[in-house]
Amino acid sequence: MRKKFLVIGAIALSTASLLTFTACSSSAVSASLYSTWFNRIEYTGIQQGIEGQIEELAYDISFTEGSGSNNYSVYVPDEYDGTEGPYQMTTKFYVKTYDWSDPEKAAEDILTDENTSVPEYGLGDIPVLPDDYVVEATSERVYVYTIEYTVPMTYVYTDESLGEITRWNTHYSVCYFRPVRDSLQPVFSYEYVLSSTPVDPNYLYEGSLCTFSYQNTVYYNYDCTECVTTYEEVPVEDELYTKRDDGYDTKTTTTDLTESKNELFDNSSVYTVMRALNYYTASSFTADIFIPLENNFSTYTISGSVSTALSASSDSQKKMLTALANGGYFDDTQAVSSDDEGDDDDDDDDDDDETGVSESDGGNENEPDGEITLPSNIYYSKVSLELSADLSGPSQEVWYAAQNGEESMKRQNYTRSTMLYVSIPFAYSLGSMEFTLSDVLSVFNENEPQNS
Numbered sequence: 001m002r003k004k005f006l007v008i009g010a011i012a013l014s015t016a017s018l019l020t021f022t023a024c025s026s027s028a029v030s031a032s033l034y035s036t037w038f039n040r041i042e043y044t045g046i047q048q049g050i051e052g053q054i055e056e057l058a059y060d061i062s063f064t065e066g067s068g069s070n071n072y073s074v075y076v077p078d079e080y081d082g083t084e085g086p087y088q089m090t091t092k093f094y095v096k097t098y099d100w101s102d103p104e105k106a107a108e109d110i111l112t113d114e115n116t117s118v119p120e121y122g123l124g125d126i127p128v129l130p131d132d133y134v135v136e137a138t139s140e141r142v143y144v145y146t147i148e149y150t151v152p153m154t155y156v157y158t159d160e161s162l163g164e165i166t167r168w169n170t171h172y173s174v175c176y177f178r179p180v181r182d183s184l185q186p187v188f189s190y191e192y193v194l195s196s197t198p199v200d201p202n203y204l205y206e207g208s209l210c211t212f213s214y215q216n217t218v219y220y221n222y223d224c225t226e227c228v229t230t231y232e233e234v235p236v237e238d239e240l241y242t243k244r245d246d247g248y249d250t251k252t253t254t255t256d257l258t259e260s261k262n263e264l265f266d267n268s269s270v271y272t273v274m275r276a277l278n279y280y281t282a283s284s285f286t287a288d289i290f291i292p293l294e295n296n297f298s299t300y301t302i303s304g305s306v307s308t309a310l311s312a313s314s315d316s317q318k319k320m321l322t323a324l325a326n327g328g329y330f331d332d333t334q335a336v337s338s339d340d341e342g343d344d345d346d347d348d349d350d351d352d353d354e355t356g357v358s359e360s361d362g363g364n365e366n367e368p369d370g371e372i373t374l375p376s377n378i379y380y381s382k383v384s385l386e387l388s389a390d391l392s393g394p395s396q397e398v399w400y401a402a403q404n405g406e407e408s409m410k411r412q413n414y415t416r417s418t419m420l421y422v423s424i425p426f427a428y429s430l431g432s433m434e435f436t437l438s439d440v441l442s443v444f445n446e447n448e449p450q451n452s
Helices: 103-111 267-275 315-327 406-411
Strands: 003-005 054-065 073-076 088-099 139-156 164-177 186-198 209-220 226-233 250-256 263-266 283-291 296-304 335-337 373-375 379-387 396-402 419-426 431-442
Touching (some): 054 073, 054 419, 088 103, 103 186, 139 186, 139 267, 186 267, 263 267, 267 283, 267 296, 267 379, 267 396, 315 373, 315 396, 315 419, 315 431
Parallel strands (some): 263 283
Antiparallel strands (some): 003 073, 054 088, 073 139, 139 164, 164 186, 226 250, 283 296, 296 379, 335 373, 379 396, 396 419, 419 431
């Protein structure tokens, strides 16, 4: 069965598409952020002793068709160019030292980092730190967050006699940013986008599908009052390849960030910002998010809901619970059998052919015969991202693992507020791309927390 979805916009699966434009009215509220990826969330610095450790998570990619209609269709093929689905997104989160004192070394450290894939994408190289941003004899420990996925998309022409055409769509991003005590302030970001998309959202005719391939590199100055963005075309051997932005190959833009009236974040770190919210009460705040492709920031409202229990009776939620159980992200004194049913939530559809998960070995070591013991005390909080502007449309929805009660979370944050699910809607009610946690590949294993 084909997994259909429809695509609109110039960049179908780019970082920019992670930000969904929606009407919203809210006064600016300063963010109350926590280090929710650690066991003790109230430590605002970066814990000592976690260098060399990495949190790596995998998410299955699927699509839910919306209620909208147009005159062509797009679907994710089960197999393309020798690669079979399901296709996945992976994220990595870790700590490293960023050197402000040497422009060449700053870029070299990024390119040679074994945990990032910058040299494997785009041009395989990046600009160096601007001389004006150099701070002598200064380095600092920062967080690094990466997102990576490649998925094929098959486009069916409006005139079906013309057949269909398939192209790879790739997104890779990395962001360096400061700890919670510095409001997760960005230091550096990079993104590579390869995307094929119709130029007309309503029709797909011969010659109207274009392939875009580019990379953006952003350096922020030490005070985060300015940044320099370098946009570079990355030519690909594809007859559909089309240059963007009046055909230039490279463009460097300096952006003044002092006009930002809220806390400022980079687009590539948004999921970590949303993860850092308070999940035991409903909360929201207004943030300015810098979008490299636009060389500017836009104001968004990030809102978190109260927690709801995950249920093993829902196939997609069972997949999340299984991943958390295998990763050790729950209090196993309250674990229950995977056959038990919790409180189902009808916000999450059960698509058996899309999100079913089989029992696997490697679960709780106390569970006989390799069956997975799922926790009964894992909750999730829905967090939305909405543009504060006079526009309308759906908001992006992200689920994070949570615990029931403030004191429980502060005492021992055993879920680490792991991102469980992402739904990215497209305009015109065409549907949404969905990412469901399927595997916890590695986790932070910090000692008794200490600020640095």
